Amino acid sequence: MSGPPELYQSQSGDPPLPTGERGSRILAPLRAEGARGVAIAVVSAMVFFTVVIVAVLSSSGWPEIRRAFFDGEVFREAFPKIVDRFGLNVFIFVVAEGLVLAMAMLIAVLRSLHGPVFFPLRILAAGYTDLFRALPTILVIALLGFGAPALRLSGVPTSKVFWAIVALTLVYSAYVAEVYRAGIESVHPSQVASARALGLSRRKTLRFVVLPQAIRRVLPPLLNDFIGLQKDSALVAFLGVTEGLRESQIIQFENFDFTPYVALALVYVVITIPQARFVDWLVARDRRRRQTGVGV
């Protein structure tokens, strides 16, 4: 029997190419080129980016752009304030993410229940995902954030942050439930048959055999949705809650300068990239473990 087809044939003497590693597609071809190739790549990149930077900096509009978006003084003043208010975004999305993980799982499991008795639950779960994937997030936030406190019912919280978290949880649970469901359905039926044949109940089959495999497979798309949720925490500004975006806007009004937005943009970039690398690392670790066999 022959092994799997070689996807990348490396020339003799060249170092073997990493195959199927996430995130290596930009650098991997360089390694194949050898030292001379790397040198060419470095020089080429330096020349290219120097030309681009010089072209931008010497353009007639650059001083204007710089004043409006990259004002160092405004940045130094605004950045700490924005980071401080961004703490509220972090609170909102961390709480919402925790709730989404649990609620989406519940919906996905309800939707995968077998048997005619569970028909109403399946309908409910399907209707839920259809509804909340259809509605714009900002509409749900407005509806609950403005609407619920306006009821003035006793026992109904009036905090806009509370309702913002509820709104984000409702919307993102619909997306994440679909991600989970795709993961659950991707586990081959023979795995279920195997577990049931051992005498495991449906519930234990789900818990020990289906979900662990499903969740491993959906980690990257799950992170996608979480990054979306983190960014959408800025929509809460619409309710007048002073989180990162609202704070940036306030400073912008004070200075007639857009640098605060750039500062906030920087914060988002800085928190997002490590998460993407973290998931790459998790996926790679899982793959390594399955193929090298350490631990029990």
Add this chain to the structure above:
Amino acid sequence: MNAQVNGRALVLEDVHKSFGKLQVLKGIDLSVAEHEVVCLIGASGSGKSTMLRCINLLEPVDAGRIVVHGEEITARGVDVNRIRQRIGIVFQAFNLFPHMSVIRNVTLGPTEALGMPRSEAEALGDELLGRFGLADKRGDYPDRLSGGQQQRVAIVRALAMQPDVMLLDEVTSALDPELVAEVLNVIRELAAGGMTMVIATHEMGFARDIAKRVCFLDAGVILEQGPPERIFTEPQEDRTRRFLQSIIDAGRM
């Protein structure tokens, strides 16, 4: 229930099974004694796999009944999980759990279905893995193992439930030829140990060797059955003769 049924390890009576309009089993009758090894032979699609899956209740039967050690498992209201704990099945495609180490694959059933303490289950698992030459694989993940090793682990996983009956569904069909022997040796050892087994197989030499009785399935019924010497040398039915001839022509016997 009569004594003849009560004293047997496994009895099938007039078992029918259809998938939609396709009738796969058209009245299967089979009685297996304790410690007996029965081999099912027959062309693909003759109903061997479906029959085994019905015995394990992975497929509900449409009509007829199945009795295991005096208990009618096809009766309404039986606890299918409890029944399956007594009937081990091993599949052609191994179906190990890829996210679990070998030892966890083996202990999952005992700990989660039988409620055995983890330490006890691991001791049992280690003993079985040792017996079948897999002791050094206990911490490995299935992807790392050869097909033969994976199938041996799958057999150990079923054995760890300490079943009354083992069902083997073409367990060597997905293996490279050089790996078949190691799996067949494991099954021989089980037979020598007195395990009651029903084995669907295409390995005629093996069936002849190990079976006390061979059943030839054709179009959803057991057309002919008897001791291997008779079935393989002087089959009564024309269909059986033609099937065996096709196997010989293919150079597989």
